[in-house]
Amino acid sequence: MNFKTILVHLDHSDRCAARTALAARWAGAHGSHLVGLVPSGRYDGVIPADAIAPEVGDFIAASADYLRRRAETIGREFEQAxxxxxAVAHELRVVDAATTDAVVQHGRASDLVVLGRDDGSGARDVAVHGLVGHVLMEVGRPVLVVPCDGDFEGVARNAVVAWNGSREAAVALQAALPALQRARRVTLVDFRRPQEAGDDRPPSAAEMLRFLARHGIQASFERDVAGSDVAAALLSRVSELGADLLVMGGYGHPRVQEMVLGGVTRQILARASVPVLMAH
Incomplete structure (x- = not known):
């Protein structure tokens, strides 16, 4: 199994280069076609106040020119990276649609969508806060979220899968199979809250390990009781195992005109120091 098409969201944030590099390495390892998507920002809101000279008469035309030139610069940097x-098969797409809509629409024609966590470096400009949550809940494809810090050498070699028997966990595990097949070590980790400690829902751990083995993945399973902070317990175990990828389901629920991620998911994304592969 492979991710035949990988799409990476490109922007002018400080972490775009690291995100591009990781996406390119995954594309090379999986024999993927890599798509670099650059939403110009034209429909995302404000233009930086210092981007357009105050004496310019036609502000709209000047703004469009500024955004076009910036998108072209981002595209050149992608091509060079x-x-x-x-040798990775790739293409660049520069689009004028709103960022969230563009990533969702183009992402549906891919096998994996690579996003960066909002690090605040684009706060003055393109309004894409909540991009990860929106895309995760709408795109229908797995999403690989790259942390705000750190460089990542390539495909995962030591993966942790957050497993609790839920639908979301099962969807994420299935979506991650191409990555897990290339890992040297895979650990399923099931953290329960104290009140859930005795709740053994099917499928059993043994059944899941046999399922993975039929896909050529030799995995191990751990179960432990976490306190009130499941996210902290999971991230601590990721660190202890020296993992370089976390796989987990995305949890959330709709509100008026937005998708809001559940508490554990938000905490994981805010604090994870390794890429997180999620699906919903």
Whole structure:
């Protein structure tokens, strides 16, 4: 199994280069076609106050020109970064649609969508706060979220899967199979709250390990009781195991005109120091 098409969201944030590099390495390892998507920002809201000279008469035309030139710069940087990683089939798409809509619409024609966590470096400009949550809940594809810090050498070699028997966990595990098949070590971790400690819902751990084995994945299983902070317990175990990828289901619920991630999911995304592969 492979991710045949990987889409990476490109922007002018400080972490775009790291996100591009990781996406290119995953594309190379999986024999993927890599799509770099650059929403210009034209429909995302404000333009930085210092981007357009005050004496310019036609502010709208000047703003469009500024955004077009910036998108072209981002595109050139993508092309150069991909070329530096080796021969990866790739293409660049520059679009004028709103960022969230563009990523969702183009992401549905891919096998994996690579996003960055909002690090605040684009706060003055393109309004894409909540991009990860919106895309995760709407795109219908797995999402790989790259942390705000750190460099990541390539495909995961030591993966932790957050497993609790839920639908979301099962969807994420299935979506992650191409990545897990390339890992040297895979650990399923089931953290329960104290009141759930005796709740053994099917499928059993043994059944899941046999399922993975039929996909060529030799995994181990751990179960423990966490306190009130499941996210902290999970991230602590990721660190102890030296993992370089976390796989987990995305949890959330709709509100008026927005999708809000559940508490554990938000905490994981805010605090994770390794890429997180999620599906909903």
């Amino acid at each position: 991909v070329a530096a990683t080796g």
